[in-house]
Each structure stands twice: as structure tokens, then as C-alpha cells.
Amino acid sequence: MTAPDEPQLGRYAVRPARRDDIDGARSVMLDTFYREFGHGYVPRWHADVIDPGRAYFDTPRQQLFVAVLDDEVVGTAAVRADGPKSPPHAPWIAARYPSGTTAQIFRVYVRPEHRRHGLARALVRLCCEFVAATDGYDVIYLHTNAAIEGAEPFWRSVAHEIHDGRTDPHHSPAVHFEIPVPGRRWSKPELG
Numbered sequence: 001m002t003a004p005d006e007p008q009l010g011r012y013a014v015r016p017a018r019r020d021d022i023d024g025a026r027s028v029m030l031d032t033f034y035r036e037f038g039h040g041y042v043p044r045w046h047a048d049v050i051d052p053g054r055a056y057f058d059t060p061r062q063q064l065f066v067a068v069l070d071d072e073v074v075g076t077a078a079v080r081a082d083g084p085k086s087p088p089h090a091p092w093i094a095a096r097y098p099s100g101t102t103a104q105i106f107r108v109y110v111r112p113e114h115r116r117h118g119l120a121r122a123l124v125r126l127c128c129e130f131v132a133a134t135d136g137y138d139v140i141y142l143h144t145n146a147a148i149e150g151a152e153p154f155w156r157s158v159a160h161e162i163h164d165g166r167t168d169p170h171h172s173p174a175v176h177f178e179i180p181v182p183g184r185r186w187s188k189p190e191l192g
Contacts, residue, residue, distance in 0.1 A: 007122075009067070012074070012114075014122040016130075017064040022052050024073030025066055032109040036148060048080070048106070055080070061134050065126045067110065067119040075110035077123035079103050079130055084143060088172035093163060097141040103131040105142040105179070115150075124158055124179075132182040140181055143174035 006013040017025055029049045034040045041049070048055035056064035056078060067075030083102040086094035097104070105127050110119045131137050142159065146152040146166065152175060159177035166173045 007126075009118055009122050011069055012117065012119060013068045014075075014119065014126060015066065015068070016126070017052075017056065017066045017073075017076075019053065019057060021064075021066050021068070021073050024068075025052060025064060025076045026050075028073055028076050028109050028111060029107055031111070037145070048078070061136060063127075063130050064107075065123050065130075067114070067123060069114065074114040075119045075123055077108040077120070077127050078106045079127045080106055081137070083141065084176070086171075089143070089165070089174065089176070090163070090168060090171040093171075093176055096162075097139065101136060101138040103127075103134070103137040103140045103181075105140060108142075120154060121158065128179055128182050132184070137181065140179040141176070142179070143172075143176045146173070146175050 006015045008014075026049055029046075030041060033042075033046070033049075043050075052064055056062050059081075061081045062079055064076065064078045066073045081100055081102070082104050083097035083099045084093050084104070105124065108120055108123060110123075128140060131140050141162075142155070143165075144151045144155050155175070155177050159179045161175060162178055163176040165171055165175060
């Protein structure tokens with residue numbers, strides 16, 4: 001149920017997850033892996049999905065956010081103090097975004113029937129506000145699979161491309177982005 005003080009986006013509440021949201025959030029994530037990504041659950045990539053309590057409630061500086069309609073979780077987004085890994089990503093990407101000082105945005109998923117209501121944008125905004133209010137983060141990083149319909153245009157509307165992995169045959173074809181930390185001076189990194 002939506003509390004009166006929760007941020008509203010039309011009929012939806014967009015807020016930090018609670019422990020009673022875990023099952024609904026996990027369902028959104030797993031459905032996305034199986035129905036949209038086509039690869040299903042992969043243990044080395046998705047440990048946070050199986051145990052979101054440990055990943056987001058018991059680990060400082062990490063947070064899961066949800067979009068809720070009535071009592072149903074229909075969207076997710078998360079922040080983790082974890083940089084990209086090499087492999088599968090290029091070594092220079094992993095070096096540029098070290099774990100600990102990098103806030104990586106993960107799990108930005110909205111059920112198909114709830115898309116086009118601004119939920120992903122609102123969830124990402126909450127992620128960025130969380131990072132700005134949390135000590136120790138220097139940068140917000142994310143990567144996306146451009147083969148997923150709508151993913152690349154969405155991220156281009158809220159973030160700055162750092163590297164298009166589709167041009168690198170030796171590493172992941174993900175497109176890598178940075179988002180400026182709210183309230184901090186930012187300039188597009190020089191890439192070499």
C-alpha cells in the first residue's frame with residue numbers, strides 16, 4: 001500500500017525498497033532476464049537478485065529502489081558500490097571505475113505493461129540522489145545491452161557515453177555510460 005508521504009508518479013509510488021518488496025522486486029528482475037534478455041539467471045552476474053536482502057539492506061552504501069502500483073512491484077533500480085569487471089569488460093573500463101568509489105546503477109527494469117510512464121527515469125533519479133547523499137562515491141557508472149529495445153536511447157537521454165563496446169571485438173558489447181553526481185562539478189572524461 002502506498003503511504004501518504006511516498007513520492008508519487010501518477011498512480012505509482014517510487015521509493016526505496018522495503019524488505020516486504022523483495023519477492024516482487026526479484027520477480028521483476030527474473031522475468032526480465034528470462035523474457036527479455038533471453039539468458040535467464042546467471043549466478044556469477046545475479047547474486048544480488050537471489051539475495052537482495054544481503055545485497056541492498058545489509059550492505060552499507062547500496063540501495064534498491066522500486067516502483068509500486070497498489071501493492072505490486074512493477075519496476076526496480078539499484079545502486080551498488082561495485083565497478084565493472086574485466087573480463088567481460090575492457091581492462092581500462094574496470095580500472096577507470098574501481099569498486100568502492102564507483103556507484104554502479106543496476107537492475108533498471110520496468111514490467112512492459114507499465115512502461116512509458118516515466119518510472120525508469122524516476123528510479124534512476126532516486127539512484128542518483130542516493131549516490132549524492134552517500135559518502136565515498138566519486139562517480140556514477142552503468143552499462144547497458146543496446147540490443148534490448150529502448151535501452152540505448154533511454155540511457156543516452158540521462159547519461160553520457162564513455163565507450164561503445166560494440167566497436168571492441170575482444171570484450172563485452174555493452175555500451176558504457178557515466179551520469180554526473182548531482183550537486184557536483186562534472187566534465188566529460190577525456191578518453192584515450
